[in-house]
Amino acid sequence: MKKTYLYTFAFFITSSVLISCKSKNGASEKTGLEYNKQENGGFQVNNKFRRGPGPGLVEIEGGVFVMSGSAINMPGEELANYNHKRETTVSSFYMDETEVSNRDWLEYLHAIRRNYPTDYEYYYNELPDTLVWRRPLSYNEPYVDNYLRHPAYQDYPVVGVSWEQATRFCEWRTDVVNESLLRSQNIMASYKEVNGDGKRPKQATANATPRPAGQFNTDMYLNGQYDDKGKNAPRDLTPNATAATGAAAQKGGPRRTVRLEDGILKQPYRLPTEAEWEYAALGLIGNTQYENINNNKIYPWDGLGISSAKSKTRGLILANFKRTKGDYMGVGGSLNDKGSITVSVHAYVPNDFGLYNMAGNVNEWVNDVYRTNTFEAADALNPYRGNYYMDKQVADPATGKLAKDKYNRPVMTAAVSAKKQTWAQKQAADSAAKVNTYADQRGYRDRDNQLYGEITLVNDKSRVYKGGSWDDQAMWLNPASRRFLQQDEATADIGFRCAMTMLGASEISPYGKPQFKPKKQKPFNARRQ
Known part of the structure; x- marks a missing residue:
């Protein structure tokens, strides 16, 4: 019986190998033509695509939750601090493990100076406003001069950045990550080829690959407006494609730039939506079993308190915030949250999604335009207000x-x-x-839009921020709490982290879970017809 099983298993493996070898390119279920064959017209399909997060991101498996369900109204608290409670579904996405740090922002500034050395206006516009530390009755001048640039604070969250600056950082980060992917795999000329190896200046020769002036841009590259093909650039299987000649000639025939269909480039980094941020902060995945949420949360951690219940860390505060109107960090000799202002972006214990400081340290910008009752009217799937197409x-x-x-x-x-x-x-x-009445959807289905910007401080440039900070008391640590600020303003207690859309299946890991196994149809073989 055992031998029979082994023979059957061996036959199955051999058959699988033969079948996979025979159809390694795959074939169309509708036309029968094999993919990735020049003689069949050169239609190319990536059969080996494996998705994954960009640098710095962690996977957030989406699902249903009650938006603002964690809110607990305290006596005298304004209802405007929370959204309308509503069952909401968030699609799976990626999110930064930590807040963006001063070191990250200095890298951004360095890239601007390197790519545009004489554009002082661009560099100046992206400088954080370090004057946010100044207060008439506080001595904060050392932070004005040192907080952004001194290595003592390099792992601390960047502050003094507006929503607009944070959005531009996301755009820059997208392009840097995608250029790095292409150059590190020699799909474009490598960094060593275009910049030299650091040991000696790059020699200007006939075979030299010039680095395009300015910052690489993903959209322009995908539109075919970069003629930079490294030795591992994808083969161009289009019939009659012309191969490069001379110094640019490559082995294996004609080459092309990467397309979106190849699945190599990452999706854009962006600010998370308010729904994504709140869902990720709660981390209910750690409290869920068989679609049952065993207990809800009012903070990113379990329990009703704000201090650790574990024996080794009992009593330690779980986030960086202001315990009372004058207590920012505890008593000398036994400091509690250990931060008079901000602390490292890796401080404290991450939540069940692996995200650090989703409560306290700094508030965080999200993408949404602020309205008091946004989610009373918003869609139930991926709710968001702020679309300007x-x-x-x-x-x-x-x-x-x-x-x-x-x-x-x-x-x-x-x-x-x-x-x-x-x-x-x-x-x-x-x-x-034409009059573009369609593009701006920020006030869509907004009952009081005629009042915004007229008799209130709320308008279409008011952006939501969430999470609480080193300068806030505990009520603001609740993931449902929300406030707003104009998108061009900045403070010493607002930073941000980036997100990225996850494409494909919502389920991140199917292993160990029940799955349907549909019967796969045999591939069409024209020779047998």
Whole structure:
């Protein structure tokens, strides 16, 4: 019986290998044509795609939760501090393990100075406002001069950055990560080829690969506006594709740039939505079994208290916040939260998603435009208020080339239609001159929008921030709490972290869980017909 099992198993393995070898490229279920074959037209499919987070991110498996369900109204507390409670579903996504630190921001500033050495305005505009530390009745001048740049604070969260600056950092980070992926795999010329090896200056020779001026841009690259193909660039299987000649000639025939269909480039880094942030902060995945949430949370950790119940750390505060109106860190000789201002972005214990400081340290910008009752009207799946739909401006309709600004970024224009236009409409000379009433959806289904910006401080540039900070008391540590600030303003207690959309299946790990196993149809073989 044992031998029979072994023979059967061996036959199964051998058959699987033969089948996989026979159809290693895969074939269309609808036409029968094999993929990745030049003789079949050169349609290319990545059969080996494996998704994964970008640098610094962790996986957040989405699901249903009650938005603002953790809120506990204290006596005298304004209801505007919370959203309308509503059952909401958040799709799976990626999120930064920590807040963005001063070291991260200095890397951003260094890249600006390296790529645009004479653009002092660009550099100045991205400098955090260190004057946020100044207060008329406090001696905070050392923080003004040292907090951003001194190595003592390099692992502390960056502050003094506006929502607008944080958004631009996300855009820059996207491009740096994607350029690094392409150059490290020699899909584009390697950094060593374009910058030298550090031991000696790069020699200007006929075979030298010049580094394009300015910052790499993912959108422009995907649109075919970078002619930089390294030795591992994908083969171009299009019939009659022309191979490069001379110094640019490569082995294996013609090469092409990476496409979105190849699955190599990462999705854009961005600020998380308010729903994503609150869901990730709660970390209910640690309290869930078989779709049952055993107990809810009012903080990112279990229990009703704000201090550790474990024997070795009993009594230690679990976040960096202000315990009373004058107690910022505890008693000398036995400091509690150990931070008079901010602390390291890796301080304290992460929540059940592995995220640090989702309560306290610094408040964090999220993507949403603020309204008091956003989620009373918002969609139940991935709720968000703040959409302003934009299109990339085409510079040459004949070639599809995009218009770009002086920083190599696509020129964006307000979207003019909620549906795909006909070719004739798209080419119409007056299409760009239409009134763009469709693009701005920030006030959609907003009952009181006629009042915003008129008799209240709330307007379409008011952005939500959440999480509580070193300068806040415990009520603001609740993930449901929310406040707002103008998107061009900054404070000493607001920082941020980035998120990224997760593509594909919502389930992160199917192992050990019941799964349906549909029967796979045998592939079409034209020779047998």
